[in-house]
Amino acid sequence: MSGFDFGKLKDPQYFAENRLPAHSDHVFYRDETELARGVSSFYRTLGGVWHFAHARNTAFIPQGFEAADYDCHDWETIHVPAHIQMEGHGVPHYTNTTYPWDGHESIAPGEIPTRSNPVGCYVKYFNVPEDWENVFISFGGVDEALALFLNGHFVGYSEDSCTPADFDLTPYLTAGENKLATMVFRYASASWLEDQDFWRFSGIYRDVLLYTKPQHHIEDIAVRAVPLERDGYTDGQLDVHLTFGDASEKHVEILLCDEDGDCIWEDEASILAKTHTFSGEAACVLLWSAECPWLYHLLIRVRDAADVLQEVVRVRVGFREFCLRDGLMQINGKRIVFKGVNRHEFDCDHGRAMDPALFEQDLIALKRANVNAIRTSHYPNSSRLYELCDIYGLYVIDETNLETHGSWMKNGAYAKDAHTVPGDHEAWLPAVLDRAQSMYERDKNHPSILIWSCGNESCGGRDIYEMSEYFRRVDPTRLVHYEGIFWDRSYPATSDMESQMYTKAADIEAFLKEHRDKPFICCEYTHAMGNSCGGMHKYTELTEREPLYQGGFIWDFGDQAIRRRGRYGEDVFLYGGDFGDRPSDYNFSGNGIFFADRRPTAKLQDVKYNYQNFTLRPAWNGVEIENKSLFSDADDYELRLTLLLDGRKIWETWQQGHHVEPGETKFIDAVIYKMPYLGEGEYVLTASLCLKNEEPWAPAGYEIAFGQAVVTPSKEEGIRLFDILGRGVAAPAYAPIEAAGNLRVVQGDINLGVQGAGFSLIFSSAQGNLVSYRYGGRELIEELPQPSFWRAPVDNDYGSGRMADTAQWKLASLYRRCIRIEYSVDDAAFTVVDGFFGRQEERRAKSVTVRFTYALTASPAATCTVTYTVDATGVLRVALDYEAAEGLPEMPDFAMLFTLSADYDRIRFYGYGPKENYIDRCEGARLGIYESTTADAVEPYLRPQETGNHCGVRWIEVTDRSGHGIRLAGDVPFEASALPYSPHELENARHAYDLPRPQHTYLRASAGMCGVGGDDSWGAPVLAEYVQKNETRHLAFTLKGI
Template structure:
């Protein structure tokens, strides 16, 4: 086995000499065993302060940031590095500048590169694992001039994150080298410092042998992307803090044991105070000790401890004060402490004695403006957004995040899978197929073992004190083998309070003990259930599931239901939090979001980085309403007699929340009340009598009762009254001949908008050679035998339809359609939606027999009538030949009934069955009674609720990275599309239908690669549908929509009424 890791600093200085001049052998970049030189040992991420006043301010005078503007030169490869630039007398002040932290490619040097599994050099240079690109391997040459405070004796530097590796120099002397892009690298600068100004130089390499270990599905950047800190230490300093806080099962989890281990920089005498304080600052337990060694350990027990969980993240503070022998304060350290137990008991994972269900999300550290050099404010913004969405767990896919993420997860309450910076996907998987061979990394190779273990150790040491971390992950998609098994064993040796995770054993079962749980990706819920019937030895999680690429997340409820009936299935982590897209200024000055390939980067996986439940700018997608519902901890089942509440929380009573009841009549709120004091304990289901049934008769109409649980008090992540769970049902009140509620309250409700208007007057029917005109009070229609269609619908003197109404069987393909190849299977329906031939026209007046129009209407005539029906038969260029019949029924009341019928054998399943009316773009105001507020689909409507909503055509378009089907609403009773003056059209039906109103047609959406490719809106496309197939989302590269959410070929019909308003 090769030598590696963190050499002893004193030995290095003795070996190389105090004034060892710069010399770096670039050949070492190819050596997997060379991953660190002179780097200091990894340690906990605690911050130390001079006194408690500094701690209270959160600013330590021991630290100084070097973030800001650095001098910079960009070299295409090592041969183009400015020779000797690291020397003290090489003046770099006239170089270009660059921000730190930042990615080199986001600062205008080179280009961002997105690829999923394929290594970015594939097809450019033929290399094997360990080798590195030669021609295109950029090096960032960084220089920072700085001075050290005069009272600092020893000086150190910490790089929070450098991608992918760097060699460091000070005043021309080689300081050290480090790999692992995602954990800190600390060095001692003291031997190389000079009085006054110092020159720090770094060579940042884009690719080294370590790049074979960092093949994550993300943008490939390089540079110093996390902060750089100078720091000094007091005479007596805590180098490392290790804290373990566990509840004691023997006392029913009411007592806790705290183990503390401190590592010091010297063995001289020091006085140490160790105090455990509660959230109010009151001391719970403590110890004082005189320490004359480099380590000190202590244990203490505390009574009546409050346990940490995602539901109740109770935190204590461990206060540590270090004094010298004379009593002078040296430093103050505070570490957050959470008492919690996490283990496998009785075959299932438990948190504090209760079966846990992970309601999780994978989260890349990504900012659309800065890449992984994230705006610090976004960390808390993300955490709050996830808390509001009922998410309780985060997987740090696929590398350790900034310490700030774990700090916030401790405070707000999230269960975290902390993942080692390891992914070698492209070394063993080719085009989706497992192709493990001798070049699989790391496999069983001794060569890669030291670097792999170093990454695990660096993550563990930094993050070990965070109670939020329940599971150490050995990385992602790196196949299997002994090397990763050794990593898992390392985690077990150093930490018995957490479990170890690794999904790769699914692909390589040679070391099944690598993972304490069965972990799979994108396995269908039914297949998980089948697997667990045969394999009961481990609990099961989906470390990735519900692939949220574009318009997705269909069928998520299948997984939620499985957690409730299969104890071994303990949840999963959605892929993923947010779209990884880069914001740039567009050609016309607008903000645009770019994805893979847009920077000329090849190979690329294009928009495959757009998988978020949030958009790249952190706006929530419509998918979030489904996620929030599936992840809620309470199920509410309202009825006319009350509400059944099922409490799926582990530690929260329903009485922690307020119960809000809202009653709608035909979509309009007519009654609301707030109630408290309903105790439903964790795991309990209880029926709550809400006394709604005692109300007087309310009158005819559709009643919808919504029950919500809302925050009783303000929380750090949401205000009082914020809804955390809801249930809704259409309810039927008992009939009552007494006074109605409207009479009592004096709040009469308008008649349902979808009700037929009272018939009045008659129709004037004008039959010409080519056209049949129908005119009524304030409206008119014209049917053309030449066009074979309705060509005019006027109301109030205005033309409402700009183009011929179209039967539509196609939708703009969503990303899941592209991935599954569904378009090829159903392509005939696109042709049928674009092209058709009218083969038959029939009409009937006042119930007379239908007359067939043979080219023209045959005679000129004018008469009065109550009803006119015109029927068109359309044939499509399909195989076999398909046809549909569209009928228009004009009534004297002003309503126009529209019916579309289809029945043809032998055709593929139908993506949609709809009629589309093309209106002028001025008609862009939307009001509907159906499921909303956000778009929803037959397999993604659990989180939608029935009501009356208002929107605009533009706002109905979800800005997916690649334009696709959007804006659908299920269960629509009626929809109105109007201009700013309220004039427009209403569609309504007794049987709920699906509808949308968008500024783009399905074909315009399909033809655009980006939102900025869409044409300037000229129309509003009003669509009524008998049902579109679901969106799916088990994965986005092959999984079809579940059969129950598709429409196999067969008889279909659509019926609604249309009226101008």
């Protein structure tokens, strides 16, 4: 096999052969016309269709297939870029920390599986343009290891799945057609260094480029653009270090231009060396930051001695300073707070072989959600991501492709031993440093990158410390991050900041009281698995009172699920184990604030609010604006004020010219007028800041911050508000409905009937419940109303074991026995004896009350009562009461559940929305009237779970298409949902496609559901203040047909 030694695959020190040195990711063009078009004739893509054979392991590789005379034209084909498994060869495999071979083959670090080590054999036939005197190839990303051949000759070898591998093809080219052959190994010794929490794929998954170089070519560019501290950072120091492929004479012109094309600095030199550095100062530069991503264009022209243009290069330049000063991380002299997100490079249809358009789509979505930072978890991303972060303005932690989680943590327990990789092992050090160098050299010119990360969850030791020292040595303009020193503090200087994962906000605060030598970030926090992100505001509040806590990065951007066509032709999203992949961590890949298809989840509602740079506090006579930005004035935005009366908009205005500087808090008062008093009701004032001008990531008018408050107007003064437009639209007040006539009460042996104008109810002693509520000739109740103390567990409940702790409440919700029935007609009270209401009779009454007492399936014994009171208007007052029984656990929920026909699938409510929210995740919700459907109320989490809840509900209506249905209203705000599935149906399904076709609508009113949690998803309980304790509880609301 052309002399390639497969034994080298298990040698940690064999990670590259004949691979060209890593270099900056600049693109070079023949002239400025090509540059303007963005298409360089120096490059050709080899992306597209390749010939392909799949081998189970190295023994099954087609012998000699790389030879020039071995005809592969009749082979199967595969797309490049793509993962082999996504193209139908083998299956995707998801595991979190466990190495994928665990339980299949027993191997030690460095060794590789032998029985199953699939190899992808790729072949591409191509011709080279006649004017190309030299030819090189660049593989943007190959997972896991690549052996390359051209026309039967061995060209080279490379590992590191996430940085480019370039090779010189020139010595092996022939005239006419050339045959490129590669062997892509799923496992090599490098597999021990790439144990990230993601789908395990293999193949050529990033683009492959052929390129040629001109005679005088810039091999590498290193740009440093820093503001000078004098004069308040108004001038900039620019250093441009060029490395050439030759030392012969050439002439170089270099210009720094602003966005308008005006040159602000230039230089030129004739060079007779392989390296040269241009240095100079640029006056009055605008500084780059995530808030204000000012960029300049560095234009470089290279000419030969005869003044013939060789190449043109353009590099985006951002002047910015990032450093530790006074114990804090600072950007351009200001304390930075990272409002970040971890982001895997993942597409539900193509895995990590992402459609380039998705990079821009993702960053636009993050900017709109007020995210200001990305951690490239846990490997270098495609260069396009960094280009867009430079342009749109997002800070980046660029992470080395290193994770060895399964080598030192077993079943969640710290287990560092001699097999921990890389540790202090000399054999692994060269590969570790190579990964750092490959990332640094490619990405060093991007101003968006503030921090180099030494990898993720690889314990600690000398090898990673040496990597951190490498970064400091080559780049003093950035800081170095590594979370692993939390677990292994033998080399604490590895990280310039204290970095931890999933530490509770209170514990961070306690830690910083004792350890004030470094700033602190959460490189992962608010684990967004399923219905999660509860308590995120605790971290936001901590950034405001503890300077050393400088923010964090949510885990993570999007669900890693794979879209496939289901059994019945529908789109389904599959997670670990669904492909028969074992071992697996199943739906633990679903941790996104976006779904796998990039639709936003309801969690994003709170993320956007917690990350907004302005706090707005409306009051009856104005609004206080706190500007938490570092560089942006509130005058860059328009202020919108909206007044609601009982949820209906009665007035709105826009205001400009509110000057609130960064770090300043100001109360905005303006021309005030008196609005006529519009009657009793709830007045809610919402203040929003919206983009005044269009941005690359959002149109003018897009809301970037809001605040809301209930205001109380004075009957004498009216409502004092800003009068800019001088107009308002009033809505008529609702008049109370007076009771008309009396109820007709029909007392039977088993049933008690209550009838009124257009409605009727039946209470049954046999069923121990309300069995009928007819309104307008329609039966509204399909099944017996029931007290509900259970919810479909969310992923955090599974992870913390909370279901086992509270399982009695599931039984209590499913199984109960009516032990007492009491009723009263007007003021006369009765008790049902032996299941009979008494003698049959009929009477008139103004109101009827029926109370059912239930014995719950619980130990110790417990009871609850449900009381129904109906009056002549048809309003049914419902009360659920529970007196705490000592020894029972906390309640997941305390609610009444009504089962209606699935025809009642229209929802309208006055409460907090528009997206679902929970007691610990409602900061970003706002009070208003919202409309939806029961189907849309279900958030499509990878594993079905509790969904659709709304806090602060004043009333909720569930109707059919004609507007008939039911309305619940509370004297005090309550929680509510209307779903096409019961809590138990949601709990029983492992995928959305396991859910039954909707037959009912489940309308729920709750005095309070437990929070969803989110500190982590494997043990952290819901914060104590958001738990529904086992204590005396009361729920009351009215129900009426409409």
